[in-house]
Amino acid sequence: MDVQQALATIGEPTRFRILSLLAAGPRTVGEVAAAIGALQPQTTKHLQLLETVGVVSIERLGRRRLARVDRNALRELADWLGGLATATSHDDALQQYAAAVRSAGAAADIVLERTLTAPPDAVWRAWTDAREAARWWAPRHFEVVCCAVSPQPGAPVELVLREADGAEYASAGTVRSAEPGRRIVFDLSPVDANGRAYFEVVVDAALEPSGGGTALRAHITAEGADADTAPMLAGLEPGWSQQLDRLEEVLG
Structure with a gap:
């Protein structure tokens, strides 16, 4: 089935009415014409178009032509639409971000x-x-x-990200402290084109051995945001959460 063609055909108002009518049960072409208040030749053309895309079948029973919906075809359409309605992790992330923007403070x-x-x-x-x-x-x-980072107190930290549409976002700061193999604390604040921070962000990453692996605790604090920069502030938690998910994937 050509789903796009089927939906376009069904979407025409008269044909939509016909399909809804036939969903209740088979009817002759004459019965369909009477129910929708149309001439039989016009009704026949609509039914033929619905038959062409596969959602209606027309059977000859002697002199009568009986129209019925193809339930299997409609189930195929329903499955396709259901696939569009299935939520993905991207939907969840966007919903979390939108909720965070609405509740963002300073x-x-x-x-x-x-x-x-x-x-x-x-x-x-x-x-x-x-x-x-x-x-x-x-x-x-x-x-x-x-990307620039080094485990030396005072070392610069820089990050520039690019979105699919080409927009770039820069963050910058310095390393505050580092305990090799255990902990690093650094500033990484979003900055404008002149390098001025919109608000201050501090990242504190602590590592502890855990079995044969590592327990990681990332503490991110931010302050100084205003109404204009609330979307950036709201993006911190979902953004860092996705980054740590990627870290898990990279380290395998």
Whole structure:
């Protein structure tokens, strides 16, 4: 079945009425014409179009022509529409983001935890080696254009992300402190074209051995946002959550 053609055919008002009528049970062409208040030749053309796209069958019974809906074809259409209605993880993320924007204030305090299968040294490299960080340091649908990070207090931290439409978003800061293999704290605030921070964001990533893997706790705080920057602030939690999901995938 050509789903698009079927939907376009059904969508015409008269044919929509005919299909709704036949859904209650088979009828002769004459009965359909009488029910919709149309001439029989016009009704026949509508029925033939519905038959062409596969949602109606017309059978000859002697001199009579009996029209009925094809239930299997309608189920096929229903399955296709049902597939569109099935929620995805992207829908969930967007709903969470929209809810966060509506409730955003001037500050945020976020704690995200993951238990990773990789050992602490591998997780530490993923956080402190710019080439490794660039592999996961972006939410879904973004690519990393520029990434700089180093486990040295005072070292610059930079991140530029690009969306599919070409829009770029920059963040910058410095490393506040680092305990090799255990903890790194740094600023990473969204900045404008002149490098001025919209509001302050601090990321505190702590690692602990856990079995053969690593327990990761990321504490992200932000303050100084206003009404104009509320969408950025609201995006922190879903964005970092997606990034940590990518980190798990990268470390495998």
